Amino acid sequence: MQHLFSRIVSSIKEGSVVRYFKHFLSRLLLLAVIAGAGWFLWSNRQAQAKAELALYNMQARLAQLTGQRPTQTQKTNQRTDGATTIKGRWPQRNATVYVNTGNSTLDAATQLAMSQWNRTGAFKFQPVDKEDNAQIVVKAMNSNDAAAGKTQTITAAMTGQITHATVFLNAYYLLNPAYGYSEQRIVNTAEHELGHAIGLNHSNHVSVMQPAGSFYTIQPSDVAKINQLYSNKQQ
DSSP: OHHHHHHHHHHHHHHHHHHHHHHHHHHHHHHHHHHHHHHHHHHOHHHHHHHHHHHHHHHHHHHHHTTOOOOHHHHHHOBSSOOOOOOOBOSSSEEEEEEOOSOHHHHHHHHHHHHHHHHHTSOEEEEOSOGGGOSEEEEEEOOOSSBSEEEEEEEOTTTOBEEEEEEEEEHHHHTOGGGOOOHHHHHHHHHHHHHHHTTOOOOSSSSTTOSBSOOOOOOHHHHHHHHHHTSSOOO
16 A cells, blocks of 8 residues: 555656656747747848837827827828939949938838838848948938928939938828828838939829828839839940
């Protein structure tokens, strides 16, 4: 009887050890997954950008649910930028870009916008870590001038080539839930301004370059315009 009791106690102890070991392994696996996800986000700019924008979108939706829902007028009448006409183009289909808006959401949107343009194959944006090395600089502004962004370019008079561009993303509108900018519309705005930075002007058709609303991402017609603009070497 005593021997049987000892075996039962031993089995219980062994079972406890097994359960503890399984619990330890599950915790270890969870930590490994979290660490792996953290490393992936840290090392992958695009994934990090998507995570930042997803967080912003969740915060914006929460703000809407608590009573800060934008009106339809605010959504549709907001200009993406002014009526500035861009003249010129870059010598090649690529340019270096320095992004420093001082806001993680706007930085993330710009990174995704550059990635989207790069995927088209029509133009390549190359991020750099120093402003002095950049041909295009992306910054933030905070102004109620009714434009969600603006782009300034410097063009050489003799060659008609763009030598420098500065993009401004307007936090006053883009980051205010009252104006209804979802993460996608913020990215669309960044795509729009980068389009100006490489020589595109406004379009009244379905286009990322439509001047109001930031409702469209890059369209085939936008890619066609870039290809046309850069198809021939400028004299």
